Amino acid sequence: MKEAKTKERILDSAEKLFAKKGLKHTSVRDITGEANAHLAAVNYHFRSKDGLLREVVQRRIVPLNRERLRLLDNAAKRYGKKAVPVETALHALLAPAIKLYFESPHFLRVTGQIVSDPDDEVYKIFLLHFQDVFSGFKEVFTESLPHIEDEEIMWRIHFLMGAMIHTWTNHSGLERLSGGVCKLSDEEETINRLIAFCAAGLRAPKYNHPHEDSTEVPEKEKRSIQKD
C-alpha cells in the first residue's frame, strides 16, 4: 500500500481540522500531528499556515467553479437562442457546491470561515476565482429576467449566495433551532428547497416599506452611536 504524499496528507488533515476546530483553534502542530509529518514540513511546502490555508481552498474551489460554468454552458447550448430558465441556471450554480459538500463535508465549512473575514488575504483569492462565475451567471439571469434591472440582479445574486453559504456552514444551528426536524441529509431535497427559494427571490417584484409611526423605536431604547 503506497502512502499518500506528505503534501497531500497535510492538505487533507488541515482541511479536516480547520473545519472541525476552526481556523483560529487549529495549530500547525495539530495538523502535522494528524498527518504524521514534521512541523517544518508545512513551512517547506506552503511557506506558512496561511499559505497552507490558501492551498486547501484553491484545490477545491477551482474545479468547483469550472463545473458551475460548464453546467451553465451546457444549459445555454441546450436552450439555444431562448433564455435559460432561472431554475436551470440556479441548479448549475448550486448543485456542484452541494455535491462537493457531500463529497468533502469539511471544505465548505472552511470557506464559510474565510468568506466572513473580508479583509483576509485568503478571501481575496476567493473573490478572484468567483469573478467569472458571477459575471457568467449575471449575464444569464439578465436575459431570463428582462424586467429586473441590473443592479437589483446583482444584489439578488449576493443574497442567494448568502443563503447558499449559510446552508452549508450553519446547518447544525438550524438543526438545533428546529428541534432536530431540519437536517442536511438529502442532497436533492436540499437543492430543490434552495432553488425554490432563490428563484422566487430573483423574480420578486420591487418592495417599498411604508413609514408607520407605530413602528418607531422609542427614544429610551437608543444605543450609542459609534464612529470610526
Added chain:
Amino acid sequence: MKEAKTKERILDSAEKLFAKKGLKHTSVRDITGEANAHLAAVNYHFRSKDGLLREVVQRRIVPLNRERLRLLDNAAKRYGKKAVPVETALHALLAPAIKLYFESPHFLRVTGQIVSDPDDEVYKIFLLHFQDVFSGFKEVFTESLPHIEDEEIMWRIHFLMGAMIHTWTNHSGLERLSGGVCKLSDEEETINRLIAFCAAGLRAPKYNHPHEDSTEVPEKEKRSIQKD
C-alpha cells in the same frame, strides 16, 4: 473630560479590531494598545480573549433581539386576529439589524466570523439568544403562510438569515464584483431589497429539478471521495 472606563474602551477597541483585522489576526496586545490599557487588563476584566469576544457579542446581540421581538409584537397587536403580512414581519426581523449596522458597522462583521464556526463556544451563546427570535417569527410566518409546511418554513428562515448575514458581512465583496455599482450605503434601500427577495422566497411554490442526462458530470472530472 471624563475618560470612558477601561472596560468599555477595551470592548470598543476589540469590536473594531476583530472586525477590521479578523479574530485570528487580532492579538490581545493589539487591543490593549489601541485602548490605552495594559495587557493584563483583558484577563482581569474578561478572564480570557474568548471571554472578551463573548462580551463584545452579548452587549449588542441582546438589545438587537429584544428589539426584533418588540417590533413583531407591535405588528401582531396592530393586525389583531388577522395574520401579520410577511413583509411586515420581515421588516421587524431585518430592520433592527441594519440599523445596528449603520450605528456599529464593526459589530456585524464580528458576528459573521463567529457564526461561520459552528463548533466554537461563542457560537453557542449566539444560538441561545436567537432561539426566541426563531420561534417567534416561525409562528408568525406559519400563520401568514398556511399553505407552506412547517419544515419548509424553517428552512426558508434559515435561507433568509443567510442572505441577511451575508449582506452585512460581505458587501465589500459584492461591491468589488459589481464594479462598484452595488454599495451598502442606503439603509432603507437595502432593507427594501432584502424584504422583496425574502418575502418572495418565503412564498415560493415547491420545486423539483428534472433529472436530465445531459447535465451529468463526466467521469473524468470526478473528485476523490473523502471520508471521516
Added chain:
DNA sequence: GTCTATAACCTGATAGAC
C-alpha cells in the same frame, strides 16, 4: 527535491508587587 532539527520570535495567561 524532500524533509528534519533547532532556534528565533510572538501570543495568551498568570502570579504577585504596588
Added chain:
DNA sequence: GTCTATCAGGTTATAGAC
C-alpha cells in the same frame, strides 16, 4: 484595581541531513 515580569505554548525561519 492596576501594572510588571515571566512562562508555557504557538508560528515562522533557516541550516543542513537524506
